[in-house]
Amino acid sequence: MDSEQNTEKTPKEETAGNVPEKAVEKVSEKKQLSLAKVELKVTIPAERIEEARQQALIKISKQARIKGFRKGKVPKNVILKQFGGEVDDEALKAIVPEFFEQAVKEHELPAISGSEKVDPIKLEEGKALTFRAEIEVKPEVELKSYKGLKLKGEKVEVKSDEIEKELKGLQERQAGYEPAGEGAKAEEGDYLKIDFKGMIDGKVFKGGHGRGYDLVLGQGRLFPEFEKNIKGMEKGASKDFEITMPDDVQDKELAKKKAAFHVDVKELRKRQLPELNDAFAKKLGNYDNLAALKEEMEKRIREFKEKERRRKLADQVFDALIEKHKVEAPESMIKREEERLFQMNARQWQTAAGQGGAPFDEKRLREECKRGAEKMIKSSLVLEKISEAEGVQVSDDDLEKHIDNMAATQGVKPEELRKYIETRGSREGMRAQLVEEKTIELVVKAANIKE
16 A cells, blocks of 8 residues: 555645755844844855855966966965965955845845945854844835825915016016116116226236126126115216125135225116017917916916925825834935935025025035935835835826926927936836825825815
8 A cells, every 4th residue: 555655746845855955045044123224144154155265266366476487377375375365355255245145035125225234254264154234124114094184285276466476577587678878877677888897905806807797787796885886877987986895705815805996887778678468478479469478377377386285285295104104214215315305406506506596505405305305215115005005006108108298398309308218227216206196196185185
């Protein structure tokens, strides 16, 4: 009876029997340090260390140059004597990442690339190597209630005075300059062409002179006290005056010093505003009359307000979700997001500063970006969990339509933008962003919004 027993293996048994012991042998232990950080204790067997050392020895012996030996023909004992440290370093460089990755896979860790910190390692001949490494992981989020959040939202409406204000802005931007009449005096908003020379202690200072300099009074291109002295001058007039150099002058050595200026007004033009009528509207674009232009302005203002309303609601969603879930954000993710925000906002701030805005403050901006980055990462981790629970997806068609809309907004060809996206490898990142936006909309729709 025993001799007739069925000895055929099940597929599972057969597979297990064919897997080498080495492939399933665990090489590490895991210790959870926090929700977002894990310590791995990894052991590399002595025989694998020796294999790595031999491979490193072969590599270095091919490159080593030692007097009395031909290249590639140096005995191994000589290599080890002179380059033992380099051999060990090369072996570690090859084998530690391999076993580190194996340990990550063993514990199925959602590891964050580039966040690992490995303790100093030293090889001992003939012995196994054990090292410790810390790694940040994407924390598991235990989903709490995210429906029925209490939010505040302003009712979107466009008032007539807002439209008039926008039209006034358009009128200002379309203003031209006409030669000033006889005896006309320079006022704020006027255009002048001047020659000037400034002296401190009897010498012309750097940047203190100019010929044919274009100036619009009130735009703040020159020192306020300088412009104040020019007001009231006529075309062809000359003037000598003194000012105290301001504290924020570019050359700090000139700050608070007395400067004597001579100015000649070569040209004076008065600002002329166009009339707000049908002709004005037609000149601006494809508008039949002023009423059509006002309709377009009303539409743009409404779209801006709706966008701003969505932004404020999303910001409240972030705060509410973070408060409910108490999620821990991995430091490496925060730092990457912080740097992204800093680079983006620094360019905008520096451009604005160059146009007369507030001086660029790197310390302040970095502090703001750090706070913003932590908030964004924490909320994104929760939103990702919500999107999984709700099955939120963005199809390829949705993604293509989004790219088409981006191209239209940026005034570029869709195929050029697609090529740029593919080159940067940001297509899936864009999809993830759209999934997050759809998830925010879902949470907002399920919220209790008080207007």
